[in-house]
Amino acid sequence: MSSFYIETYGCQMNTAESDALEALFLGSGWKKADKPQDCDVAIINTCSVRQSAENRIWGRLGSYTPIKKHKKMTLILTGCMADRLGEDIKKDAPQLDYVVPVNDKLKILKIAKAACEDEEVEFVHNQDYDFAVSYYKEGEFSSFVPIMNGCNNFCSYCIVPYVRGREVSRNPEQILEEVRFLDSKGVREITLLGQNVNSYKYGEMNFPQLLQEVCKQCKSIEWVRFESPHPKDFSDDLIEVIAKEQKVAKHIHIPMQSGSTGILKAMNRKYSAEQYLSLIEKIKSRIPKITFAVDVMVGFPGETEEDFQQTLNVMDTVGYIEAYMYYWNPRKGTRACDMDNQMPENEKQERLQALIDFQLNKAASIKEKRAYGVQKVLCLSPSRDNAKQMLGRNEHNEMVVFDICSVVKPSDMVNVELLYLNGNTYVGRQV
Numbered sequence: 355m356s357s358f359y360i361e362t363y364g365c366q367m368n369t370a371e372s373d374a375l376e377a378l379f380l381g382s383g384w385k386k387a388d389k390p391q392d393c394d395v396a397i398i399n400t401c402s403v404r405q406s407a408e409n410r411i412w413g414r415l416g417s418y419t420p421i422k423k424h425k426k427m428t429l430i431l432t433g434c435m436a437d438r439l440g441e442d443i444k445k446d447a448p449q450l451d452y453v454v455p456v457n458d459k460l461k462i463l464k465i466a467k468a469a470c471e472d473e474e475v476e477f478v479h480n481q482d483y484d485f486a487v488s489y490y491k492e493g494e495f496s497s498f499v500p501i502m503n504g505c506n507n508f509c510s511y512c513i514v515p516y517v518r519g520r521e522v523s524r525n526p527e528q529i530l531e532e533v534r535f536l537d538s539k540g541v542r543e544i545t546l547l548g549q550n551v552n553s554y555k556y557g558e559m560n561f562p563q564l565l566q567e568v569c570k571q572c573k574s575i576e577w578v579r580f581e582s583p584h585p586k587d588f589s590d591d592l593i594e595v596i597a598k599e600q601k602v603a604k605h606i607h608i609p610m611q612s613g614s615t616g617i618l619k620a621m622n623r624k625y626s627a628e629q630y631l632s633l634i635e636k637i638k639s640r641i642p643k644i645t646f647a648v649d650v651m652v653g654f655p656g657e658t659e660e661d662f663q664q665t666l667n668v669m670d671t672v673g674y675i676e677a678y679m680y681y682w683n684p685r686k687g688t689r690a691c692d693m694d695n696q697m698p699e700n701e702k703q704e705r706l707q708a709l710i711d712f713q714l715n716k717a718a719s720i721k722e723k724r725a726y727g728v729q730k731v732l733c734l735s736p737s738r739d740n741a742k743q744m745l746g747r748n749e750h751n752e753m754v755v756f757d758i759c760s761v762v763k764p765s766d767m768v769n770v771e772l773l774y775l776n777g778n779t780y781v782g783r784q785v
């Protein structure tokens with residue numbers, strides 16, 4: 355029995371695609387190896403969003419040279435780095451056997467089979483993205499459901515449109531079929547995935563309509579989440595569906611990137627800080643218990659101290675309980691890479707630290723006020739420190755550790771009374 359090994363880097367989309375690949379290999383009778391030294395075929399599913407991500411991959415590629423000296427093995431690289439650099443990667447990594455673009459990921463099993471039989475493989479490159487039938491990972495109770503791939507927005511700092519191509523939306527029948535399958539498997543939460551989920555469009559069906567249809571399939575599934583929406587495509591219809599559909603988790607991740615309209619323009623984000631804030635106000639007034647997560651970037655070329663203050667003002671006004679914060683990195687192939695007024699690295703780091711300090715304090719004060727009442731919690735795992743406690747997560751993606759009063763297991767949904775906040779985790783008791 356041949357064996358495979360997959361290492362995955364980058365975004366949730368890459369994780370979902372690796373899960374689909376793993377299911378294909380296992381479904382075809384292959385054995386999953388625990389480490390690269392034990393496999394016949396190794397697959398590196400790469401990320402190109404920042405240079406640091408690629409540098410890590412070059413390091414990983416280097417670690418395969420000694421392995422391949424002592425063992426016959428096929429090494430395959432796929433993911434966004436394959437699309438950005440192509441076959442040239444092999445010039446600097448001769449230990450690599452195949453470079454497989456994103457659109458051809460599902461062909462990797464065929465390539466692996468042929469490679470194990472020492473047959474050469476010629477594959478025709480897919481022009482369009484190929485969605486897998488399922489992205490389910492056996493035994494998991496949280497699952498990703500890709501609904502679209504690619505992006506048409508061309509934010510000036512982002513490499514994604516150049517490596518993942520134009521937006522392609524998945525057939526809704528296939529999505530609903532997968533959601534029914536996941537529901538039958540006892541999955542409790544799903545995340546609809548895409549680089550720009552709310553520009554989903556397949557025939558007449560748009561994202562709010564799809565979200566409504568997905569909720570209708572959910573019995574065992576308690577929470578439906580989606581990642582990542584773009585503020586410019588966040589319609590009133592979508593707000594209505596989030597408000598009305600009990601299954602839609604009332605925690606929304608809306609990337610902001612900057613609180614300065616001038617910087618948002620330079621980023622080509624297609625909305626102003628005022629428009630972003632009025633969207634948030636509209637959602638808050640329609641769904642009072644809603645909470646938000648955000649993506650924020652500091653240190654973009656030309657960002658002044660005043661621009662940065664505007665970012666802090668928006669963070670303060672909205673009040674995020676979760677934030678992904680980073681500083682701008684030049685990405686070859688993007689427009690921002692050639693922009694003037696680039697800040698020195700240390701200044702970017704200082705600004706990021708100031709942002710993180712601000713956000714940690716802000717989130718702590720918000721969460722402190724939310725540490726009460728009974729909430730539904732998804733059980734994740736027994737507490738390592740106390741056998742009478744369970745670790746879980748609530749609808750707002752917040753961690754909860756709680757005393758149990760009955761036999762519970764991971765994937766159970768239980769009611770927990772929150773008592774207080776300990777660091778970033780709520781402490782409570784099952785009721």
Ligand code: SF4
Nearest residue numbers: 505507508509512514
């Ligand atoms: S919306 Fe902008 S940041 Fe997001 S994937 Fe598309 S181009 Fe990149």
